[in-house]
Amino acid sequence: MPRTSVAVIGSGVGGLTAAHLLQRSYDVTLYEAAPRLGGHAETHTVPDGAGGSVAVDTAVMMVHARGNPHVMRLLGELGVTTRxxxxxxxxxxxxxxxxxxxxxxxxxxxxxxxxxxxxxxxxxxxxxxxxxxxxxxxxxxxxxxxxxxxxxxxxxxxxxxxxxxxxxxxxxxxxxxxxxxxxxxxxxxxxxxxxxxxxxxxxxxxxSIVGGTARYVERIAARLTAVLRSTPVRSVRRTARAVDVRDATGTVRSFDKAVIATHPRQALELLADPSDGEARILGSFHxxxxxxxxxxxxxxxxxxxxxxxxxxxxxxxxxxxxxxxxxxxxxxxxxxxxxxxxxxxxxxxxxxxxxxxxxxxxxxxxxxAWTPESAAAQRLLPLLSDHRLAFAGAYHHAGGYHEDGCLSGVRAAAALGAPW
Ligand SMILES: Cc1cc2nc3c(=O)[nH]c(=O)nc-3n(C[C@H](O)[C@H](O)[C@H](O)COP(=O)(O)OP(=O)(O)OC[C@H]3O[C@@H](n4cnc5c(N)ncnc54)[C@H](O)[C@@H]3O)c2cc1C
CATH class of the missing domain: 3.90.660 (Polyamine Oxidase; Chain A, domain 2)
Known part of the structure; x- marks a missing residue:
């Protein structure tokens, strides 16, 4: 019997965490619009000024040992060290x-x-x-x-x-x-x-993460069934038995399940048939x-x-x-x-x-940019994910930091039947 197939759209921490957990049970295809994986997890290898090079992170520069338990667990599981x-x-x-x-x-x-x-x-x-x-x-x-x-x-x-x-x-x-x-x-x-x-x-x-956030990004990507860089998704359509994902070239692939791990407005734009609830909740974020x-x-x-x-x-x-x-x-x-x-x-x-x-x-x-309206919408986000299509991204929890994105990926994977 073929393994269940899952598409993960967006390779920020939300999408990567979901992909990491889902690949243990399913075949996972990761779509990323940019040539580089990681979203805000961006590491630059730059000259050190003495003939060598060093890795520097430019967005996610630090993780907190106590305040970021899911990130710390993920890094530990991947063998990525921090200092x-x-x-x-x-x-x-x-x-x-x-x-x-x-x-x-x-x-x-x-x-x-x-x-x-x-x-x-x-x-x-x-x-x-x-x-x-x-x-x-x-x-x-x-x-x-x-x-x-x-x-x-x-x-x-x-x-x-x-x-x-x-x-x-x-x-x-x-x-x-x-x-x-x-x-x-x-x-x-x-x-x-x-x-x-x-x-x-x-x-x-x-x-900080030794060698930069790229370390964990690479290790997750290496375990996936397929990684499609420079492949923006244009639409996600739910059918009776599948989730059809159409990319910018017009290619449509059918998956059993999917995670949309972009920012919320992009997620809403991807949905071919958004429900009123999806439109209202995802449309509340700025x-x-x-x-x-x-x-x-x-x-x-x-x-x-x-x-x-x-x-x-x-x-x-x-x-x-x-x-x-x-x-x-x-x-x-x-x-x-x-x-x-x-x-x-x-x-x-x-x-x-x-x-x-x-x-x-x-x-x-x-x-x-949190407002009372988006804070209220955040509390309703768990209603959007079901066993076939789940949403992830740092906007799902608290202030929208890396830990929040990681937790959202954990919850999305659990909704699709792959608890940590
Ligand atoms: C300046 C700055 C510094 C920060 N520093 C820290 C820090 O030190 N510690 C910390 O915990 N947090 C930090 N944060 C917050 C942290 O960056 C975010 O919370 C988190 O990394 C965002 O993850 P995400 O998965 O929600 O989104 P992203 O990382 O933005 O990932 C979304 C991905 O989806 C892709 N995508 C979008 N549309 C499509 C499409 N149609 N098809 C395919 N792919 C698509 C995008 O290209 C992107 O790669 C910082 C944020 C900023 C702005």
């Missing part, structure tokens, strides 16, 4: 007023007072910042997970200075979306994002783009003593209209890479500051 990271820290600078905070990752640690700021005014700033951190924890403890960040800011009557220099830079960095979007974040999503990232507990359980570059131009990093951190956020003015995650990330320091050359990933406004001659690669990642 502890030294620190995950955030500096914030404001080009307009000269504000410089080397400890922006910790709202309880007061930044140095800017010279122009009187001591009494500065004391109010630090008190408000600490109060915000406490009120965030209290709001979550009181089960106010559906309140938005903006509601919390309004209720606390924080000054524009505190919001613009201490609260929003951290929230935009953690949320990976512009300020207008992060203000609409339900606190529950923000909490899970901060908690997964160890921010609330001051936790330092972060690890993503924000984070255009970036991988480069070697260290002049984008802060030069003042003690200011250079793993993550470095810079805003041009005290009142940016809609601040984006303007980040320059020191990849060598973050991923424990020893190299003569600096390797930096800069996103949004920061990407434009890197000298063009120093650019190694352009990057394009999107992240869910």
């Amino acid at each position: 502890p990271l030294g620190d995950i820290t955030l500096s914030v600078t404001c080009a307009e007023c000269g504000f410089a905070n080397p400890d922006a990752h910790d709202l309880h640690r007061p930044p140095p007072r800017p010279q122009a700021m009187p001591a009494a005014a500065w004391q109010r700033v630090t008190e408000q910042t600490k109060r915000f951190s406490d009120e965030l924890a209290t709001a979550l403890g009181a089960g106010a997970a559906d309140r938005t960040l903006q509601e919390l800011i309004d209720a606390g009557q924080y000054t524009d200075y505190v919001v613009g220099h201490l609260i929003m830079p951290l929230m935009v960095t953690m949320g990976l979306v512009p300020a207008d979007s992060v203000r609409r974040f339900p606190l529950g999503h923000l909490f899970e994002t901060l908690d997964h990232n160890g921010v609330l507990a001051g936790d330092s359980g972060w690890r 993503y924000a783009a984070n255009p970036g570059v991988l480069h070697t131009d260290a002049s984008v990093l802060p030069s003042a003593p003690g200011m250079r951190r793993t993550h470095n956020y810079r805003q041009q003015s005290c009142h940016p209209a809609n601040a984006t995650p303007a980040l320059s990330i020191d990849l060598n320091r973050l991923q424990g890479i020893t190299a003569a050359a600096d390797h930096i990933a800069s996103f949004n406004d920061e990407a434009r500051r890197a000298a063009p001659a120093a650019v190694i690669a352009t990057l394009g990642y999107e992240h869910p």
